Amino acid sequence: MVTSVTSLTRSGLSDFVVQRVSAAVLALYTIVVLGFFLATPVMSYDVFIGFFQSLSMRIFSTLAVLAFAAHGWIGMWTIGTDYLREAHVGGSATTLRFGFQMICLALIFVFVVWGLNVLWA
Numbered sequence: 001m002v003t004s005v006t007s008l009t010r011s012g013l014s015d016f017v018v019q020r021v022s023a024a025v026l027a028l029y030t031i032v033v034l035g036f037f038l039a040t041p042v043m044s045y046d047v048f049i050g051f052f053q054s055l056s057m058r059i060f061s062t063l064a065v066l067a068f069a070a071h072g073w074i075g076m077w078t079i080g081t082d083y084l085r086e087a088h089v090g091g092s093a094t095t096l097r098f099g100f101q102m103i104c105l106a107l108i109f110v111f112v113v114w115g116l117n118v119l120w121a
Contacts, residue, residue, distance in 0.1 A: 019074045022067035029064040058119050065115035069108050076104040 036051055037043070051057060084097040 015074050015078075018070055022071035022074075025063060025067040026071065029060060029067075032060070061119050062116065065112060065119070069112050072111075073104065073108055076108075077101065080104070 040047060040051075052061070080097050080100045084093055084100055086093040089096055
């Protein structure tokens with residue numbers, strides 16, 4: 001079996017499970033936030049802040065940020081390994097794929113740090 005050091009879990013089955021669980025978390029988060037907006041008759045700044053500043057929503061939002069990061073990394077890793085191959089882009093495929101993955105990783109890192117800063121600062 002071939003594994004990659006840049007894979008999230010180093011196993012295709014585990015990556016598949018993480019991808020599906022993270023999608024379920026993001027779907028549930030979307031439903032909760034949409035439900036809040038639809039169920040709140042008068043939206044004001046205080047109501048909005050009160051909802052998102054509650055400990056349960058902060059924890060759920062943190063989980064959603066981490067799920068988004070895992071989901072995004074597995075998706076971008078799959079795109080990189082599937083389409084940035086020698087057969088498609090020539091001899092520089094490994095360098096191009098590594099650069100692509102490092103840019104994706106840097107952007108995901110910035111997203112996670114920024115998201116957690118917004119939630120907990």
